[in-house]
């Protein structure tokens with residue numbers, strides 16, 4: 124079986140439709156027939172200063188939503204990064220074989236640090252991709268399902284694994300990036316030329332999974348469209364309608380063409396009503412299940428604890444092999 128690993132940062136109270144269709148939906152599919160590890164990367168989230176109560180809440184909410192949406196802890200290993208010290212331990216090793224220039228070329232670091240200025244940029248943002256490499260390589264992952272924006276980080280991960288193996292012996296599996304090219308590139312409802320993102324200037328174009336059906340229906344009904352009246356897929360001239368068609372199609376499973384036919388001769392109002400219906404009937408049960416899971420925090424924590432225990436079995440082995448390969452004198456703390 125192929126080993127899959129991916130991660131998500133607990134940096135929002137709710138997943139949004141773009142997260143779901145752009146990544147999590149594929150995670151759910153990939154837990155069948157693969158040995159899938161999914162990690163809530165709370166240590167990565169520390170690169171953005173967050174109130175402790177909020178980080179805690181978001182970590183649990185991320186776990187609950189992932190389960191509610193279809194990750195089955197019996198089929199996959201769902202765990203929290205900070206539960207395993209091995210991530211930091213391996214992270215340090217890779218920091219010691221990463222070039223300063225190499226890390227400086229990461230475009231995500233360049234973009235984020237340019238926004239906040241070098242005095243306010245934390246070192247953790249600089250080493251972020253190296254910790255990400257450790258997340259992946261600890262589990263000997265064959266494949267890493269991520270969005271296009273993570274391609275460079277996976278390239279770095281491969282380079283580091285190859286460099287280590289060449290120097291110290293074959294310890295790490297070289298992972299492939301499995302770039303999720305979902306037909307569903309979901310854009311902001313108010314700004315249909317940009318990706319739906321939690322960092323959007325306004326939340327009015329973002330469908331949060333945990334929002335009420337009323338709020339989400341309203342957002343869809345006030346989505347920006349063009350002045351025409353045909354429900355036609357045309358990303359260039361009709362980005363708003365095309366985005367809504369993509370959303371409907373991804374959730375209902377109907378093809379874009381069949382939707383165009385279904386709504387031929389009907390106005391945007393009818394079409395938006397139908398999209399709102401598809402979205403809310405899809406997410407209402409997910410929201411209810413999430414709330415149920417969050418109510419029983421002890422059970423949720425024990426699910427995560429079991430996931431961490433499974434993860435540790437693999438992680439500890441890899442770390443032991445790594446330490447041995449490096450010539451670190453074995454101590455009793457490494458039992459892998």
Ligand code: TRP
Nearest residue numbers: 128129130131132164167255258
């Ligand atoms: N950097 C990833 C993101 O922002 C999150 C992440 C951290 C990740 N560690 C990972 C993704 C390991 C895949 C594998 O989306």
